[in-house]
Amino acid sequence: MSLDPMRLTDLAGAIDREFDVFICSASYEERCKSVPNAIADHRRIGKRLVCYNHKSSSIVTGNAKYLLGRLGANVNGVPLDKVTPLITADNLQRALSHAGGDDHDLSYLVDITTFTHEALLILLRLLQARVKRSPVVLAYAPAAEYSVGLAPEQKWLSKGIADIRSVLGYPGDSRPSRKSHLIVLVGFEGDRAERLIDEYQPHVISLGFGQAGTSTAPQHHQVNRLAFGQLATKVSKYSEFEFSCVDSAAVEVAIATQVSKFPECNVVVAPMNTKLSTVGVAGAAFRNDQIQLCYASASQYNVEGYSRPGDTCVLTTLTPEYWKAPGLSRTGNVAKPDDPAAPGT
Amino acid sequence: MSLQENPFSVQTPEDIKATEVVDLFVDVFGDFYNIPNQGHTFLHGPRGSGKSMMFRYLEPDCQLLSHQQHKLHELPFYAVYVPIKNTDLKLTELERLENKHANVVLNEHFLTVFIASRVFASLRDRAGIDDPSGDHGRALATYLTGPFSKLLAKAGMPKTQQPLPSESLLSANVQWCIELFDELCSGVINYLRRLSFRRTALNYNGPLCGYLDFLLPMLKELRALPFMPNGPIYLLLDDADNLNETQTRILNSWVFCRTSSDVSLKISTQLNYKTYRTATNQRIDSPHDYTEIDISTVYASKTSSYSGRVEEIVRRRLNRHGAGVTPKEFFPEYAKQEEAIRQLEAEHIAKWAEEGRGHRARDDAYRYARPDYITSLSGAKKGSSKYRYAGFEQLVYLSSGVIRYFLEPASRMYAEALSTSGGKPVTHIDSLVQDRIIRDEAERFMVGEFDKLSEENTEPRHAGRFLQLRNLIHALGGAFHQILISDKSERRVFSIAFSDTADRDVLDVLKLGVQCGYLHEASIGNKEGTGRTRMFVLSRRLAPFFMLDPTGFAGYKFVTNAAVKEAILRPKAFIARISRGELLEDPPQLRLFDGSASGDDVDYNEER
Numbered sequence: 001m002s003l004d005p006m007r008l009t010d011l012a013g014a015i016d017r018e019f020d021v022f023i024c025s026a027s028y029e030e031r032c033k034s035v036p037n038a039i040a041d042h043r044r045i046g047k048r049l050v051c052y053n054h055k056s057s058s059i060v061t062g063n064a065k066y067l068l069g070r071l072g073a074n075v076n077g078v079p080l081d082k083v084t085p086l087i088t089a090d091n092l093q094r095a096l097s098h099a100g101g102d103d104h105d106l107s108y109l110v111d112i113t114t115f116t117h118e119a120l121l122i123l124l125r126l127l128q129a130r131v132k133r134s135p136v137v138l139a140y141a142p143a144a145e146y147s148v149g150l151a152p153e154q155k156w157l158s159k160g161i162a163d164i165r166s167v168l169g170y171p172g173d174s175r176p177s178r179k180s181h182l183i184v185l186v187g188f189e190g191d192r193a194e195r196l197i198d199e200y201q202p203h204v205i206s207l208g209f210g211q212a213g214t215s216t217a218p219q220h221h222q223v224n225r226l227a228f229g230q231l232a233t234k235v236s237k238y239s240e241f242e243f244s245c246v247d248s249a250a251v252e253v254a255i256a257t258q259v260s261k262f263p264e265c266n267v268v269v270a271p272m273n274t275k276l277s278t279v280g281v282a283g284a285a286f287r288n289d290q291i292q293l294c295y296a297s298a299s300q301y302n303v304e305g306y307s308r309p310g311d312t313c314v315l316t317t318l319t320p321e322y323w324k325a326p327g328l329s330r331t332g333n334v335a336k337p338d339d340p341a342a343p344g345t
Numbered sequence: 346m347s348l349q350e351n352p353f354s355v356q357t358p359e360d361i362k363a364t365e366v367v368d369l370f371v372d373v374f375g376d377f378y379n380i381p382n383q384g385h386t387f388l389h390g391p392r393g394s395g396k397s398m399m400f401r402y403l404e405p406d407c408q409l410l411s412h413q414q415h416k417l418h419e420l421p422f423y424a425v426y427v428p429i430k431n432t433d434l435k436l437t438e439l440e441r442l443e444n445k446h447a448n449v450v451l452n453e454h455f456l457t458v459f460i461a462s463r464v465f466a467s468l469r470d471r472a473g474i475d476d477p478s479g480d481h482g483r484a485l486a487t488y489l490t491g492p493f494s495k496l497l498a499k500a501g502m503p504k505t506q507q508p509l510p511s512e513s514l515l516s517a518n519v520q521w522c523i524e525l526f527d528e529l530c531s532g533v534i535n536y537l538r539r540l541s542f543r544r545t546a547l548n549y550n551g552p553l554c555g556y557l558d559f560l561l562p563m564l565k566e567l568r569a570l571p572f573m574p575n576g577p578i579y580l581l582l583d584d585a586d587n588l589n590e591t592q593t594r595i596l597n598s599w600v601f602c603r604t605s606s607d608v609s610l611k612i613s614t615q616l617n618y619k620t621y622r623t624a625t626n627q628r629i630d631s632p633h634d635y636t637e638i639d640i641s642t643v644y645a646s647k648t649s650s651y652s653g654r655v656e657e658i659v660r661r662r663l664n665r666h667g668a669g670v671t672p673k674e675f676f677p678e679y680a681k682q683e684e685a686i687r688q689l690e691a692e693h694i695a696k697w698a699e700e701g702r703g704h705r706a707r708d709d710a711y712r713y714a715r716p717d718y719i720t721s722l723s724g725a726k727k728g729s730s731k732y733r734y735a736g737f738e739q740l741v742y743l744s745s746g747v748i749r750y751f752l753e754p755a756s757r758m759y760a761e762a763l764s765t766s767g768g769k770p771v772t773h774i775d776s777l778v779q780d781r782i783i784r785d786e787a788e789r790f791m792v793g794e795f796d797k798l799s800e801e802n803t804e805p806r807h808a809g810r811f812l813q814l815r816n817l818i819h820a821l822g823g824a825f826h827q828i829l830i831s832d833k834s835e836r837r838v839f840s841i842a843f844s845d846t847a848d849r850d851v852l853d854v855l856k857l858g859v860q861c862g863y864l865h866e867a868s869i870g871n872k873e874g875t876g877r878t879r880m881f882v883l884s885r886r887l888a889p890f891f892m893l894d895p896t897g898f899a900g901y902k903f904v905t906n907a908a909v910k911e912a913i914l915r916p917k918a919f920i921a922r923i924s925r926g927e928l929l930e931d932p933p934q935l936r937l938f939d940g941s942a943s944g945d946d947v948d949y950n951e952e953r
């Protein structure tokens with residue numbers, strides 16, 4: 001499986017193996033249906049989990065209902081909560097346990113297209129505690145257009161920051177005596193990134209910009225470049241770096257390199273670009289416990305015109321190496337299933 | 346400083362070297378005398394109002410330089426800067442502990458070791474302790490192997506985990522302490538990491554350090570070391586709004602302890618402090634437990650003092666830049682406009698004997714000339730925009746008591762002037778550039794910022810409040826403009842005071858306005874002269890948006906709760922009624938103020 005886009009109509013054929021669990025997320029975007037529609041009739045997929053934010057608009061609920069119906073009998077809904085990440089984590093964990101993930105080395109196909117960055121990061125942390133040798137394949141359906149119909153300089157996906165929080169499962173290892181280093185993977189939303197920088201007031205700022213030729217579509221690169229340019233004029237001193245928008249392994253290297261440039265700093269990373277780059281950020285945090293991930297939840301999303309679905313899809317396989325957390329035992333510091341016998345504090 | 350460098354750029358004070366801080370800092374402690382004095386203090390103010398700079402200046406390296414002293418122990422206090430960044434202590438994992446007994450204990454331990462690490466980092470980075478004889482190093486080593494070691498043991502730290510420093514070099518021992526507390530912090534985070542996805546409890550086996558049983562005795566002993574000042578240790582907790590609610594309650598419990606003769610807590614907030622309740626739900630009160638300062642309120646009522654502070658700050662920045670000009674020369678007025686206003690003043694003085702309204706001729710000149718000029722520009726040609734908001738004094742008034750609101754537009758003005766200077770040094774900012782940028786800032790504040798606030802508060806209850814606040818600000822700005830261009834005796838109005846009691850809904854909207862920086866709150870003598878009433882002052886940053894005169898002292902009007910409600914719900918109708926002379930009442934003793942106005946004048950006649 002490769003990072004080259006394939007047509008959605010070819011997706012079912014390209015999936016050449018069985019998957020025990022398929023996980024996707026309903027959203028207000030029409031493209032939340034793209035991958036599920038393409039693989040719904042695939043007979044070699046076992047359980048299906050449809051995540052959805054339970055306090056979202058009726059569009060999300062409607063799309064969740066559609067997906068639950070479309071994916072057949074062996075399907076369960078997983079309510080997530082965009083305000084309380086603990087609810088998201090607990091419900092995802094229950095669903096994975098129910099699917100048998102706690103006791104068996106299952107294979108997973110995850111459609112990451114329309115998860116929030118935070119929910120995706122939590123899911124990856126939960127999978128890290130469960131995946132052994134079986135593969136995890138990620139599917140991503142790029143949009144044909146974001147912020148539909150607007151000129152590049154007017155495009156917006158979300159506005160405002162409702163809350164800034166550390167991502168559950170990625171608390172970092174902040175040392176109070178050290179300086180702070182904020183790494184932002186800039187996406188379309190320069191305003192939100194600016195607000196984040198203003199809130200943190202870090203000693204060192206690294207602004208990451210998606211490499212030309214790695215965007216999920218060339219037109220997205222132009223919008224990203226614009227947002228980056230606007231942000232760069234408002235930040236007085238920063239270290240610039242590039243990262244791939246589609247290759248999670250390359251993102252991980254880019255983050256690790258940037259972290260190593262300021263070795264005596266506490267590191268906070270804000271993934272605000274593509275979901276595929278967010279997967280790479282999670283990988284960097286798996287390998288380096290000192291990295292804290294943060295999430296700036298948006299106050300308002302462009303629900304009406306967030307995206308127009310495309311007709312392609314990218315598949316990427318996360319190898320066993322991706323899940324490795326050097327220095328930590330699998331039953332130690334990584335997220336592990338509840339142990340009901342554990343005594344209380 | 347290179348001429349290419351912007352003299353008005355805003356830096357994080359934490360990163361500024363002591364020499365530069367001392368060079369740039371203008372002593373404002375005359376206005377905020379509680380900050381450098383012993384005692385717990387809350388310092389409230391919006392971002393950019395100078396809180397962090399005040400804290401930075403109190404740190405020992407700056408104090409040594411500014412007092413021209415070489416010995417740390419001669420300082421009156423030892424201040425430790427403790428910035429609270431957004432997700433340093435407010436980790437999402439801590440929510441797992443909510444409503445559990447461990448919640449308070451573990452949060453307190455986390456807060457304690459976080460601060461303890463900063464204390465020793467301060468000794469390493471800011472104290473500059475000279476120890477040629479090695480006496481200080483030995484004193485610290487004795488302390489660490491004695492009382493400190495016992496404290497650690499009492500906190501539950503196994504002896505095997507605390508290998509004591511093997512040498513008596515001061516810097517090595519300080520570093521040992523930093524690493525110890527960093528490790529303890531790390532221990533909490535690692536515990537939380539394991540807790541991330543557990544719905545059931547998880548044993549915590551690490552040490553537990555609290556304020557009364559660890560931090561306070563540790564700091565007391567530290568104070569007694571020969572190189573330390575005799576005075577108290579100040580913990581300067583910057584941006585305490587970033588603590589979670591449990592940590593906030595814990596900090597309040599520390600305030601409640603009244604230990605300020607040994608350790609004084611100086612807590613800054615951005616007007617969003619979560620609660621004043623302690624961990625045991627008791628309320629801390631001012632002045633019993635702490636003193637409280639709101640920077641905006643102080644400067645909203647002390648314009649003259651603020652103006653002097655800004656002038657000194659700008660003078661120092663220009664000097665460092667090598668500009669060789671005064672602030673007034675660097676930000677010149679629009680000469681043609683000021684000349685026209687001076688002519689109007691002369692006319693008022695000439696006709697005062699027959700038509701004057703004030704006690705003195707120059708009162709009328711001061712009170713009416715500029716409003717007359719602005720009025721003369723409005724009318725059929727919609728020419729009010731020709732009025733130029735330029736000149737150092739106007740810019741100071743327009744910054745509305747927050748230095749950042751002077752420096753940020755000034756920085757933009759400088760950047761623009763530099764880009765068109767053809768590589769020559771910038772010696773002044775053209776009044777047209779000043780006016781354009783200051784108008785742009787006002788529009789951004791009234792339109793862009795409001796849009797952002799509305800976008801960030803989309804829940805119906807909050808969204809409704811923001812809509813009401815927007816209405817209120819439009820209503821007040823519109824009404825004050827109507828008054829400015831009227832023939833009333835007092836035309837320069839920026840404030841309202843209640844002639845009756847404001848109800849909860851109205852107060853909620855006004856408080857939101859204060860929190861977002863559109864209003865300042867103060868108090869003033871009530872209409873009956875029997876006590877005081879609430880007063881709300883419109884931010885002068887909005888003057889260009891509503892075509893108001895930001896200069897000088899401004900009057901206020903009494904309003905009823907019902908009138909403010911109308912402004913909140915029907916702003917256009919409110920403005921129309923103001924135009925007809927309804928709704929607003931003059932204060933009982935309307936007099937003009939000048940720079941030497943007495944305190945009584947301020948109370949009964951006008952806000953400054």
